[in-house]
Amino acid sequence: MAETIFSKIIRGEVPCHKVYEDDLVLAFLDIHPIAPGHTLVIPKEPAATLDALSETSAAALGRVLPKLCRAVQRATGIQAYNVLQNNGSEAHQAVFHVHFHIIPKPNSDQGLGVGWPAAPLAAPDADRWRDAIARALA
Numbered sequence: 287m288a289e290t291i292f293s294k295i296i297r298g299e300v301p302c303h304k305v306y307e308d309d310l311v312l313a314f315l316d317i318h319p320i321a322p323g324h325t326l327v328i329p330k331e332p333a334a335t336l337d338a339l340s341e342t343s344a345a346a347l348g349r350v351l352p353k354l355c356r357a358v359q360r361a362t363g364i365q366a367y368n369v370l371q372n373n374g375s376e377a378h379q380a381v382f383h384v385h386f387h388i389i390p391k392p393n394s395d396q397g398l399g400v401g402w403p404a405a406p407l408a409a410p411d412a413d414r415w416r417d418a419i420a421r422a423l424a
Contacts, residue, residue, distance in 0.1 A: 287332045292383040296330050306354060310346035313354050320389060321397040323362040327354055327386040334382040335373040347386065355388055364390040368398040 294300040295314070302314035305325060316324040327350065329343040336344070351369065359365055370387040372379040391397035 287334050288382060290381050290383040292328050292381055292385065293332060296328070305357070306350065308346070308350070310343055311350050313350070316387065321364075321392060323358045323364070323388075323390045325354060325358055325388040327351060327388065329384055331384075333384050335379070336371060336384055337373065339384050343384075347384075351386060351388075358388050358390060362390050362392075364392045366391040366397075368400070370398060 291300060295302045296312060302312075303317075304312065304314045306313035306327075310330055311327065312330060313325055313327045316326050327347065329339060329347055331340060331343040333339040333343070339347075355367060355369065358367065368387070368389045368391060370389060371385070387398075389398045
């Protein structure tokens with residue numbers, strides 16, 4: 287995996303506004319926040335995308351994310367929030383180290399704006415994708 291700014295932050299070579307750290311996870315304030323309290327949560331394991339992350343690091347993230355969401359809510363007084371995680375440049379990933387954004391949504395003008403171009407799922411497509419994904423899990 288290529289060196290990233292997050293690798294340097296983990297090693298302490300670049301400062302951050304740390305809010306949480308354990309053996310496997312680091313969380314800190316985003317230096318370009320889109321809302322008050324915008325927090326990044328990263329595994330210390332170097333993995334560019336979520337599918338490349340070990341089960342151990344994924345479990346550690348899963349354990350700490352709810353705790354950090356509650357802390358951001360209490361600290362900001364904002365109850366609504368988004369948790370965002372992108373994988374690959376086509377999915378808008380800018381730093382190629384797994385990271386989750388906890389983004390408070392104080393009102394309709396602040397926080398994450400999301401477009402959702404949904405369409406109904408056709409039955410033949412549902413059957414085909416369900417079967418393909420189930421086979422891929424086997």
